[in-house]
Amino acid sequence: MNRTKIILVGIFTCMSVYLFASAPPPLNDQNGVRAGARMVEVEKLFNAVNAANEAARTIYTKRIVGVGLKIGFKYGEDWAEPNVEEGPLPALFLRLVAQQLETKPPRLGLYLGSDEPINKSNLFTGEQAKVFTTLKQTRAPIFKQDEMIGYVAMYPDIAGAQPCVACHNDHLDSPKTDWELNDVMGATTWTYPKGLIGSSEYLETLDAVFQSIEETYALYLEKTESFQQPIPITDEWPSKTNVVLPNAKIFMAEVRRASAETILIQLASNQPKEDVQ
Numbered sequence: 393m394n395r396t397k398i399i400l401v402g403i404f405t406c407m408s409v410y411l412f413a414s415a416p417p418p419l420n421d422q423n424g425v426r427a428g429a430r431m432v433e434v435e436k437l438f439n440a441v442n443a444a445n446e447a448a449r450t451i452y453t454k455r456i457v458g459v460g461l462k463i464g465f466k467y468g469e470d471w472a473e474p475n476v477e478e479g480p481l482p483a484l485f486l487r488l489v490a491q492q493l494e495t496k497p498p499r500l501g502l503y504l505g506s507d508e509p510i511n512k513s514n515l516f517t518g519e520q521a522k523v524f525t526t527l528k529q530t531r532a533p534i535f536k537q538d539e540m541i542g543y544v545a546m547y548p549d550i551a552g553a554q555p556c557v558a559c560h561n562d563h564l565d566s567p568k569t570d571w572e573l574n575d576v577m578g579a580t581t582w583t584y585p586k587g588l589i590g591s592s593e594y595l596e597t598l599d600a601v602f603q604s605i606e607e608t609y610a611l612y613l614e615k616t617e618s619f620q621q622p623i624p625i626t627d628e629w630p631s632k633t634n635v636v637l638p639n640a641k642i643f644m645a646e647v648r649r650a651s652a653e654t655i656l657i658q659l660a661s662n663q664p665k666e667d668v669q
């Protein structure tokens with residue numbers, strides 16, 4: 393980690409402690425306008441929640457599933473069935489995060505799709521398919537406004553770890569069997585009904601995403617506790633010589649650390665607009 397990164401992470405940690413743990417209630421200024429009622433563009437919210445989700449997905453795929461498969465942990469589509477001693481596949485992890493998010497107040501939607509999906513219900517069609525074709529070429533996020541849904545952001549879902557490629561190529565239902573590392577395998581799609589968001593709504597929504605990730609990981613840990621031989625849950629990450637799983641606190645600390653820089657840049661680069669409502 394270079395020095396700028398360390399400083400950025402440090403600033404973010406202090407800021408998030410302040411913002412999430414000890415922020416005083418908003419005060420009214422002389423004009424009766426809520427102090428801090430600044431507006432943030434939805435693109436910045438999408439960038440921040442996507443960074444959190446991407447960090448969780450990569451850490452889960454590389455450090456849990458990737459290492460776990462080598463030491464006897466199993467992952468599958470039927471992981472939640474009572475007698476199956478498995479954990480959720482990375483794509484199912486994302487779907488579970490989306491489900492947890494649905495139970496929370498922010499109206500933030502999350503989907504994962506592809507033009508060559510293992511699961512046909514993840515196939516992009518119509519307008520989404522067109523946008524995805526562009527995304528595959530540019531590999532850059534695309535923001536759009538949709539009359540029905542509101543605001544939509546699509547981020548490339550890149551084969552960032554070997555298990556992504558290996559598992560998809562070997563899967564019986566995969567229509568494509570020559571995926572390579574760094575291919576755009578699909579797109580993470582976020583929706584939100586509004587284009588401008590108050591800063592407290594922004595932070596609440598971001599926090600709901602972190603909470604949903606934590607709840608999803610906790611569901612996996614809970615499942616492993618029902619195994620005939622439960623995997624020890626400790627402060628450590630699994631390795632060839634260490635058959636353990638990190639607890640939710642350790643997992644989340646790593647997710648927050650890996651996404652902190654992107655999240656901070658979103659806040660720092662905001663050109664605040666006064667709330668004129």
Ligand code: HEC
Binds near residue numbers: 450457482553
């Ligand atoms: C151990 C197997 C496995 C691994 C590892 C894995 N996937 Fe998948 N992936 C699946 C399965 C199975 C589905 C279909 C899940 C469902 O029913 O929605 C899926 C779904 C997806 C989808 C949605 C489209 C589709 O194929 O249905 C994308 C995009 C995707 N995976 C990308 C990735 C990426 C990127 C990685 C690595 C970060 C990854 N996958 C790792 C098995 C895997």
